Amino acid sequence: MRRALAVYFVVLTGFLILPLIFLVPISLSESQFLEFPPSSLSLRWYAAFFQDPTWVSAAVLSFRVGIGATAVSLVFGTLASIALVRGDFPGKGVLTAIFIAPLILPTVVLALALYIVFLRWQLVDNVFALTLAHAIVAMPYVVMIVSASLRRFDTTIERAARVLGAGPVKAFMLVTLPYLVPSMFAAGILAFFASFDELIITLFISGGAQTLPVRIWNDLGLKLDPTVPAVAVMLTALSIVGMGIGELIRRRNEQRYQSATPPEA
Amino acid sequence: MIMRRPTLLLLLAPAVLLAGLLFVLPLFGVMRLSIFDESGFTLGPIAELVNSRVAVVVLERTFVLAASVTAICLILGYPAAYFMSGLKPKTRAYVTYLILLPFWISILIRTYTWIVILGREGIVNKGLGLLGVAPVQVLYTDLAVHIGMVQILLPIVIITCLAAMLDIEKDLMKAARSLGASRSQAFWKVFFPLSVSGAATGGLICFILSLGFFVTPALLGGRRSIIIANLIDLQVHQTLNWGFAAVLATALLAVTLTCLGLFWLVMRRRVEFTGAGLGR
Numbered sequence: 001m002r003r004a005l006a007v008y009f010v011v012l013t014g015f016l017i018l019p020l021i022f023l024v025p026i027s028l029s030e031s032q033f034l035e036f037p038p039s040s041l042s043l044r045w046y047a048a049f050f051q052d053p054t055w056v057s058a059a060v061l062s063f064r065v066g067i068g069a070t071a072v073s074l075v076f077g078t079l080a081s082i083a084l085v086r087g088d089f090p091g092k093g094v095l096t097a098i099f100i101a102p103l104i105l106p107t108v109v110l111a112l113a114l115y116i117v118f119l120r121w122q123l124v125d126n127v128f129a130l131t132l133a134h135a136i137v138a139m140p141y142v143v144m145i146v147s148a149s150l151r152r153f154d155t156t157i158e159r160a161a162r163v164l165g166a167g168p169v170k171a172f173m174l175v176t177l178p179y180l181v182p183s184m185f186a187a188g189i190l191a192f193f194a195s196f197d198e199l200i201i202t203l204f205i206s207g208g209a210q211t212l213p214v215r216i217w218n219d220l221g222l223k224l225d226p227t228v229p230a231v232a233v234m235l236t237a238l239s240i241v242g243m244g245i246g247e248l249i250r251r252r253n254e255q256r257y258q259s260a261t262p263p264e265a
Numbered sequence: 266m267i268m269r270r271p272t273l274l275l276l277l278a279p280a281v282l283l284a285g286l287l288f289v290l291p292l293f294g295v296m297r298l299s300i301f302d303e304s305g306f307t308l309g310p311i312a313e314l315v316n317s318r319v320a321v322v323v324l325e326r327t328f329v330l331a332a333s334v335t336a337i338c339l340i341l342g343y344p345a346a347y348f349m350s351g352l353k354p355k356t357r358a359y360v361t362y363l364i365l366l367p368f369w370i371s372i373l374i375r376t377y378t379w380i381v382i383l384g385r386e387g388i389v390n391k392g393l394g395l396l397g398v399a400p401v402q403v404l405y406t407d408l409a410v411h412i413g414m415v416q417i418l419l420p421i422v423i424i425t426c427l428a429a430m431l432d433i434e435k436d437l438m439k440a441a442r443s444l445g446a447s448r449s450q451a452f453w454k455v456f457f458p459l460s461v462s463g464a465a466t467g468g469l470i471c472f473i474l475s476l477g478f479f480v481t482p483a484l485l486g487g488r489r490s491i492i493i494a495n496l497i498d499l500q501v502h503q504t505l506n507w508g509f510a511a512v513l514a515t516a517l518l519a520v521t522l523t524c525l526g527l528f529w530l531v532m533r534r535r536v537e538f539t540g541a542g543l544g545r
Binding site for chain 2: 001002005006008009012013015016017018019020022023026072075076077079080082083086087088089095098099101102104105106107108109110112113114115116117132133135136139143193196197199200203204213216217220224228229232235236239240243
């Protein structure tokens with residue numbers, strides 16, 4: 001029984017990572033038709049990406065919006081997390097729900113909603129407004145990860161700093177913040193990719209400006225452009241490396257703070 | 266560590282402002298637009314929704330698709346999570362990364378890859394060709410939409426089920442076994458009931474996320490596979506029927522919130538019930 005389950009599990013995992021396995025050889029194909037296995041290998045579609053100004057400008061816009069949205073959601077979300085974890089006030093549950101909600105509510109609803117108000121405020125086709133809209137989608141990750149990490153933090157360490165004469169802000173900055181930094185980093189990476197991936201909201205409110213997903217989306221409507229697999233592989237590598245670094249830092253930090261507390265007798 | 270009110274306000278202000286202006290307010294705007302037009306209160310768009318053949322068919326299709334994707338994810342995911350729950354913690358950590366790996370990759374790209382795999386010249390049809398079977402049309406059918414959505418949502422279901430299973434006391438199974446239960450009796454009478462709420466949580470998240478899918482049905486399905494999110498997009502960008510789009514969006518929002526609300530009620534009762542049973 002156990003063996004049958006193991007076989008089943010391997011097959012299922014294969015199904016889950018199948019698209020990833022196929023992507024690389026397809027992107028290396030010489031041919032302009034998407035074929036698998038490729039008859040001859042080349043990097044021509046990678047080169048095509050960097051030579052096409054529309055692809056490059058889409059990537060640049062994605063980075064600009066992604067970095068902006070990450071910064072906004074990270075700062076706003078972390079500050080809010082401190083209040084949500086440490087503070088006690090009426091409506092805390094509702095507020096938490098509102099901050100998390102963009103993660104679970106259908107994005108198309110938010111996209112339409114933003115489109116309607118942005119038209120009224122004349123913010124369609126505005127990179128700054130697009131960045132803030134992306135920050136809304138990215139903030140749930142920050143609030144969830146940072147408040148979870150803050151909840152695990154042993155407040156006696158901060159209290160010790162207070163007893164030794166540090167003011168509340170100084171104690172927080174010098175004691176708690178260093179502990180939070182790795183989870184903020186991990187949250188920032190998730191926030192960045194949430195923005196980098198965001199398609200529907202961008203389609204509605206960007207007024208024709210193309211981020212990478214929008215560029216890919218527009219391409220798919222017309223033909224199967226072999227540049228897309230090359231872009232996909234680069235994006236995938238980027239997210240795997242980014243997430244991997246985030247996870248590594250988070251785990252190292254956890255171990256550090258674990259070994260910092262003396263083993264219990 | 267008591268925080269004073271001004272400090273709290275200062276900390277919350279930026280996030281509240283952002284979420285208020287770009288989330289809560291716009292959502293109310295959509296709901297408003299679905300019952301008000303230039304001349305005031307109107308039930309026009311709602312009547313349009315109820316009377317529209319297209320809307321009714323698309324709504325129905327959305328639910329059926331979400332329900333069947335959820336069922337498939339649960340059936341495929343539960344045994345996988347069960348297998349993972351029996352692994353050594355270190356092995357399990359690695360396997361979890363493997364399961365979550367595709368989860369980190371853009372939905373658009375994963376969907377795109379299925380186009381290549383399932384297409385007429387794709388690997389599936391090439392394989393069938395080698396076996397001497399005529400090419401089959403998978404791409405642009407509901408089957409393709411199911412494959413794509415299951416691949417995207419399955420990791421969520423597996424991880425949610427797994428989390429619930431890891432919370433189950435291993436001693437309970439041992440106790441059942443030592444009291445004479447067979448392996449399968451111990452599973453069905455002890456383990457399964459305790460894991461049901463976790464599986465239900467995973468299923469619900471999967472169902473709600475399925476309702477809002479946009480990319481996968483649009484790219485992998487045929488013209489007749491569009492679901493509610495695609496219809497909203499069509500109304501805005503092609504038909505320019507905003508009131509109708511707003512009603513569709515409000516309906517989608519209402520269904521999502523109702524699911525969440527029902528779930529919250531059921532889960533709360535369940536917690537109270539088991540809590541009382543354990544004498545806590």
